[in-house]
Amino acid sequence: MSNLTLNSLLVYSPNDEKGFYTEFSDSLNIVHGRNTSGKSTLIQSVIYAMGINDSKENLNDINNSGVFFRLDCDIKGHKEHCSLVFIRSDDTLVLKKGGEPPIRFDGINSNNSFEYGRYKNIFSKLIGFDLVLQKQSELISAPLEAALLPYYISQSVGWVYIRESIGDFRFYKDFKFDFLDYYCGIESSHERINKYNLEKEKKELGFELKQLNSYEDKNEELKVSKLLDERFKGEAEKYLESYQGLNKxxxxxEAEHTKLCNKLSMLRGRQKVLTQIIANIKNQKPKIDQCPTCNQSLPGDLKEFYLYSQDVNDALKEKDNVREQIKKTAAKLNSVENTISELRIKIGDDYSVLRHLKVT
Incomplete structure (x- = not known):
C-alpha cells in the first residue's frame, strides 16, 4: 500500500459561518484533552472526510449544520508522490489528485450504493489496497474500512473484538489470518483466488460428470437429443428479433444518458450560482453592510430586515431543492449507465457474430 500523510483538516459551516482548522506534523501527532473535548470527533472527521461511513452517526450534530470537510494529504507510492485532497459534504465527495481534474461522487452515504462502489474502486487503486476476503462461497474485495486497520478501531468496540469493528468482519472466513498475512507482506491473494477458482471448477465438473453418468445409466441419450432438436426449430428468427430489440x-x-448528463451539468451550474447568490446576500445585511455601488449604509428598518431574511431563506431553500435534484439525477444516471453496460455486454457475448456482420 502507498503511504498517506495527513497535512491539514478544515471543517466549515457556510450557514453558521463557523469552522475548525488544524494542521498535522509529518511525524507523530498526539491528540489529548478532557472528556467531550472533541478528540474522537477529530479522528472521526478525518475518516469521514476520506469517505468512510462508520463514524457518520457520531457526526450528526455537525452535519445538520450543512458543513463540509476538507482533508489535505500527501500520497507516496512506488512510482509517484503527489498531493491528495478530499472534500465531503453529506453524501457528496470530491477527490482531487495532484494536478489531475477532480472526481465527484454523489450519494456515498450508503456502502451499498453504486457511487460508493465507484469511489471504493478508485480510492483502493489510488492507495494500492487490494486485499481480498472470503465471504460465503466467493472471494470479494475487502471493505474500504479494512484499509484503515490497524490505524483506527471503532471506539465502541476497541481492540478486544477487532472483527466486530468498523467493517464488521465476522462474516468473512479466516479474516484474521488473511488480514495479518496481507499487512505482514505475505502475498497470497493470487494463490487463494486460483485455489478457489479451481475448487469451484472441480465442483462444477463433478456435477456435470454425475449428470452424464446418470443419462448413460438410464440410457436417455436419444431422449436428450430429441429434446434439443425440438427446442431449436425456428429459433433463428427469434434470435434476430431479440438482437434487434436489444439494439433498440x-x-x-444512450439517448437518455445524454439528456441526463446535460441535466446534471445544468443543475451543478445552478448550484454554483446559488452558492454565490447566498454569499452576496449575506454581505448585504440591513444597517450593517454597505451598498456595493455607492458605499452607503443599507437601510435598516423592520421591512428591510424581513426582506433580507426572506431572500436568504428562499435562496437556501432553492439550493437544497437543486441539491436533491442532483442526487436524484445522479442516481438515475448511474442506473442508466449500468443498464447500458449490461446491454453492451449481453450483445457482445450473445450476438458477436451478428455485430461482426453489421446486422441491424
Whole structure:
C-alpha cells in the first residue's frame, strides 16, 4: 500500500459561518484533552472526510449544520508522490489528485450504493489496497474500512473484538489470518483466488460428470437429443428479433444518458450560482453592510430586515431543492449507465457474430 500523510483538516459551516482548522506534523501527532473535548470527533472527521461511513452517526450534530470537510494529504507510492485532497459534504465527495481534474461522487452515504462502489474502486487503486476476503462461497474485495486497520478501531468496540469493528468482519472466513498475512507482506491473494477458482471448477465438473453418468445409466441419450432438436426449430428468427430489440433498447438508453448528463451539468451550474447568490446576500445585511455601488449604509428598518431574511431563506431553500435534484439525477444516471453496460455486454457475448456482420 502507498503511504498517506495527513497535512491539514478544515471543517466549515457556510450557514453558521463557523469552522475548525488544524494542521498535522509529518511525524507523530498526539491528540489529548478532557472528556467531550472533541478528540474522537477529530479522528472521526478525518475518516469521514476520506469517505468512510462508520463514524457518520457520531457526526450528526455537525452535519445538520450543512458543513463540509476538507482533508489535505500527501500520497507516496512506488512510482509517484503527489498531493491528495478530499472534500465531503453529506453524501457528496470530491477527490482531487495532484494536478489531475477532480472526481465527484454523489450519494456515498450508503456502502451499498453504486457511487460508493465507484469511489471504493478508485480510492483502493489510488492507495494500492487490494486485499481480498472470503465471504460465503466467493472471494470479494475487502471493505474500504479494512484499509484503515490497524490505524483506527471503532471506539465502541476497541481492540478486544477487532472483527466486530468498523467493517464488521465476522462474516468473512479466516479474516484474521488473511488480514495479518496481507499487512505482514505475505502475498497470497493470487494463490487463494486460483485455489478457489479451481475448487469451484472441480465442483462444477463433478456435477456435470454425475449428470452424464446418470443419462448413460438410464440410457436417455436419444431422449436428450430429441429434446434439443425440438427446442431449436425456428429459433433463428427469434434470435434476430431479440438482437434487434436489444439494439433498440441500447439506443434509447444512450439517448437518455445524454439528456441526463446535460441535466446534471445544468443543475451543478445552478448550484454554483446559488452558492454565490447566498454569499452576496449575506454581505448585504440591513444597517450593517454597505451598498456595493455607492458605499452607503443599507437601510435598516423592520421591512428591510424581513426582506433580507426572506431572500436568504428562499435562496437556501432553492439550493437544497437543486441539491436533491442532483442526487436524484445522479442516481438515475448511474442506473442508466449500468443498464447500458449490461446491454453492451449481453450483445457482445450473445450476438458477436451478428455485430461482426453489421446486422441491424
Amino acid at each position: 433498447d441500447l439506443s434509447g438508453k
